[in-house]
Amino acid sequence: MATEGQQHPIKIYILIWLLLFVVSFFSYMVDYLEFEGMLRWTLIIIFMFLKAGYIVAVFMHMQWERFALIFGILLPPLALVVLILLMAVEADYANATRVQYMGADPTAVPKSPHH
Amino acid sequence: MSETLDKENILTGTARDWSSDMTTFKGVPWGKAMMWIFLLSDTFIFTCFLTGYMVVRSTTTEPWPVPSEVFALSVGGVAVPLLLIAIMTFVLITSSGTMAMAVNAGYRRNKKLVFWLMAATALLGATFVGMQVFEWSKLILEEGIRPWGYTDDSHLLGNAPQFGAIFFMVTGFHGLHVSIGVAYLLIVATKVLRGKYDHTNLEIVEITGLYWHFVDLVWVFIFAFFYLW
Numbered sequence: 051m052a053t054e055g056q057q058h059p060i061k062i063y064i065l066i067w068l069l070l071f072v073v074s075f076f077s078y079m080v081d082y083l084e085f086e087g088m089l090r091w092t093l094i095i096i097f098m099f100l101k102a103g104y105i106v107a108v109f110m111h112m113q114w115e116r117f118a119l120i121f122g123i124l125l126p127p128l129a130l131v132v133l134i135l136l137m138a139v140e141a142d143y144a145n146a147t148r149v150q151y152m153g154a155d156p157t158a159v160p161k162s163p164h165h
Numbered sequence: 166m167s168e169t170l171d172k173e174n175i176l177t178g179t180a181r182d183w184s185s186d187m188t189t190f191k192g193v194p195w196g197k198a199m200m201w202i203f204l205l206s207d208t209f210i211f212t213c214f215l216t217g218y219m220v221v222r223s224t225t226t227e228p229w230p231v232p233s234e235v236f237a238l239s240v241g242g243v244a245v246p247l248l249l250i251a252i253m254t255f256v257l258i259t260s261s262g263t264m265a266m267a268v269n270a271g272y273r274r275n276k277k278l279v280f281w282l283m284a285a286t287a288l289l290g291a292t293f294v295g296m297q298v299f300e301w302s303k304l305i306l307e308e309g310i311r312p313w314g315y316t317d318d319s320h321l322l323g324n325a326p327q328f329g330a331i332f333f334m335v336t337g338f339h340g341l342h343v344s345i346g347v348a349y350l351l352i353v354a355t356k357v358l359r360g361k362y363d364h365t366n367l368e369i370v371e372i373t374g375l376y377w378h379f380v381d382l383v384w385v386f387i388f389a390f391f392y393l394w
Contacts, residue, residue, distance in 0.1 A: 055271075055272040055366050055367075055368060055371065056268070056272070056371055057269070057272040057273075058269070060266070060269055063262070063265040063266060063269060064262075066265075067258070067261070067262040067265070070258045070261070070262075071255065071258060074251075074254050074255065074258060077388070077389070077393060078247065078251050078254075080393060081233055081246060081247055081392075081393050082246065082247075090393075091394075094389050094393050094394065095389070097389075098385055098386065098388075098389040101385045102382055102385050102386070105261065105378050105381060105382045105385070106378075106382065108265075109261055109264075109265050109374070109378045109381075110374075110375055110378045110379070110382075111371070115193070116178075116182065116190070116191060116192065116193075117175050117178060117179045117182075118178075118179050118182035118183060118189055118190055118191070119190045119193060119198070119201065121179055122189075122190070122201075123201050123202075123204075123205050126205060126209075127205075127208055127209075127212070130208070130209065130212045130216075133212070133213075133216055134212070134216055134219070137216050137219060137220050138219065138223070140220070141219065141220045141223040141224045142223060144220075144224040145223055145224045145225075145226065148224065148226045149226055152226070154226030154227075155226070156226055158226075158227065158228045159228060160228035160229060160230055160231050160324055161228070161230070161320060161321050161322065161323045161324050162230075162231065162234050162320065162321075163230075163234055163235055163307075163308050163320045163321055
């Protein structure tokens with residue numbers, strides 16, 4: 051049969067496996083060490099996309115596929131980026147109107163569970 | 166399928182594949198192409214859920230519960246933030262590793278090894294769901310979190326009531342995917358062992374693997390947005 055399987059050396063799977071553990075550990079550390087502000091969000095996003103990239107590219111074999119499949123699967127989600135941007139703008143606006151017209155207190159402190 | 170296409174310009178090659186009036190995804194078994202298209206649709210569903218979460222969380226003017234406090238687990242009287250979630254994450258990554266090994270064993274036609282690796286993957290998946298049940302029951306029984314609110318005696322009362330709704334919906338939908346994946350893995354593993362796929366290249370293992378890795382992929386985003394954010 052002409053259809054070749056996605057046969058790759060075990061070595062690369064183990065490498066990615068280890069990297070996923072390491073990056074997950076890092077992203078857990080972001081919370082554990084209580085990084086805040088821009089540093090926190092930047093690190094969370096970087097580690098998230100690193101892990102997602104490793105999984106899709108190697109475990110799901112995307113990096114070895116033909117471009118017809120890569121484009122077919124990875125381009126449509128760009129529509130989602132548009133959705134996220136539009137909703138982020140809209141949500142900010144809705145929040146601002148609630149604070150301005152409904153007397154909500156935007157500085158309220160979250161209630162904590164007791165442990 | 167001709168290998169020369171690989172050497173061509175990316176764009177002309179892609180245009181030719183898509184317009185060739187025959188198989189578009191050359192060298193890709195149809196089941197795998199269909200799985201990818203299903204996963205693409207699932208991507209849209211999960212992204213819509215997560216976008217809904219973003220909208221709810223940024224529009225509400227009531228404070229959002231602090232994840233590292235809500236999801237803390239006390240070990241010997243000391244609250245360790247996100248401990249259970251960290252363990253769940255590592256269990257899921259481990260299962261992704263065993264799945265990748267199963268795919269590799271599949272293309273080497275080592276059916277026994279495929280069976281055991283897929284069974285191990287399913288076991289890890291079931292462990293994940295079990296820990297999620299534990300997490301949910303803690304949130305429902307101890308913290309008093311309900312969809313659209315909190316119980317009257319909950320310490321979290323006064324926070325945004327949408328927390329429960331969006332949290333249970335998204336993690337529940339993901340947990341359902343893991344549960345279905347466990348059943349799917351066990352069915353395929355048994356059929357592979359029984360020789361039901363002997364006439365094929367055993368690409369079914371890779372197709373099942375795509376689904377399983379996708380479940381892990383979704384968890385990466387849930388972990389970042391629900392637990393760390």
